Amino acid sequence: MPASYAYLGPEGTFTEVALRTLPEAATRELIPYVSVQSALDAVRAGEAEAAFVPIENSVEGGITTTLDELVAGEPLTIYREVLLSITFALLVRPGTKLTDIKTVSAHPAAQPQVRNWLRTNLPDAVWESAASNADAARLVQEGRYDAAFAGEFAAARYGLEALETGIHDAENAQTRFVLVGRPARPAAPTGADKTSVVLWQRDDHPGALRDLLGEFASRGINLMLLQSRPTGAGIGNYCFCIDAEGHISDRRMAEALTGLKRICLQVRFLGSYPRADIGPGEARPTLPGTSDEAFMAAADWVARCQDGRF
Numbered sequence: 001m002p003a004s005y006a007y008l009g010p011e012g013t014f015t016e017v018a019l020r021t022l023p024e025a026a027t028r029e030l031i032p033y034v035s036v037q038s039a040l041d042a043v044r045a046g047e048a049e050a051a052f053v054p055i056e057n058s059v060e061g062g063i064t065t066t067l068d069e070l071v072a073g074e075p076l077t078i079y080r081e082v083l084l085s086i087t088f089a090l091l092v093r094p095g096t097k098l099t100d101i102k103t104v105s106a107h108p109a110a111q112p113q114v115r116n117w118l119r120t121n122l123p124d125a126v127w128e129s130a131a132s133n134a135d136a137a138r139l140v141q142e143g144r145y146d147a148a149f150a151g152e153f154a155a156a157r158y159g160l161e162a163l164e165t166g167i168h169d170a171e172n173a174q175t176r177f178v179l180v181g182r183p184a185r186p187a188a189p190t191g192a193d194k195t196s197v198v199l200w201q202r203d204d205h206p207g208a209l210r211d212l213l214g215e216f217a218s219r220g221i222n223l224m225l226l227q228s229r230p231t232g233a234g235i236g237n238y239c240f241c242i243d244a245e246g247h248i249s250d251r252r253m254a255e256a257l258t259g260l261k262r263i264c265l266q267v268r269f270l271g272s273y274p275r276a277d278i279g280p281g282e283a284r285p286t287l288p289g290t291s292d293e294a295f296m297a298a299a300d301w302v303a304r305c306q307d308g309r310f
């Protein structure tokens with residue numbers, strides 16, 4: 001197994017900064033890829049042990065390229081997540097003034113975080129999407145665009161200077177990144193975990209989504225993300241990407257997934273992994289009657305009833 005992690009590159013992405021916060025990254029070779037797809041394909045092809053990619057943004061929601069890759073194709077599993085607070089710098093070739101800027105570039109997920117700033121400061125600049133924020137910086141260095149929104153730390157790497165720093169339309173904007181690998185046994189529960197799944201409805205009927213969500217609700221499981229993605233099979237056909245609080249080894253989660261497996265056309269398990277927003281053991285108490293002990297005591301009672309010992 002290659003001791004390397006693929007990540008959304010090139011060098012100087014927020015993704016790279018977030019990846020370097022993981023202790024295990026220090027013992028791996030970190031290899032930049034030009035896109036989320038190519039980083040994930042490197043894992044599928046066995047060229048990399050895991051890939052590190054952005055998946056969700058507190059301003060815009062899911063990063064759809066990543067979600068769609070996890071929904072389709074050869075199954076992959078989320079091992080870890082990282083949260084990073086994001087503010088942008090406007091990077092330009094040395095000497096460029098604000099009035100010189102006709103084109104600006106960044107990853108599409110950056111746009112909703114800098115839209116108001118652009119409207120006020122560069123209302124006529126043309127937006128050009130790039131494969132990542134660091135790639136936008138690289139394209140500015142090459143002279144393709146006049147300015148890039150990227151991390152201030154990318155300036156030195158691409159010989160650029162920051163004309164403005166701390167750009168962020170929304171306070172406390174965070175991006176969530178995940179370390180994704182081939183299917184493997186989930187890491188042991190930490191007492192603050194998250195489980196990600198993709199659900200496909202069996203049929204279309206009133207309350208179909210409520211039925212799916214009910215499997216979580218009735219077992220006291222809180223949801224942290226619900227994002228529908230088109231299945232590609234026509235208008236109105238969606239699957240649902242869900243993050244739920246808890247670990248698949250929790251009885252309530254195992255039972256919720258059992259229920260979903262029975263009623264859904266298809267369920268894809270994307271992993272159980274430690275939450276990055278709180279520390280180990282810090283998850284809120286669950287609703288009364290949804291602890292492992294409550295599930296075991298209830299199952300024991302049913303067994304005794306079946307046995308005539310009630």
Ligand SMILES: O=C(O)C(=O)Cc1ccccc1
Pocket residue numbers: 008012013014015016054057086107109110131132133134175
């Ligand atoms: O990691 C990067 O630099 C990216 O291009 C992805 C991204 C896009 C927007 C906010 C954070 C990360």
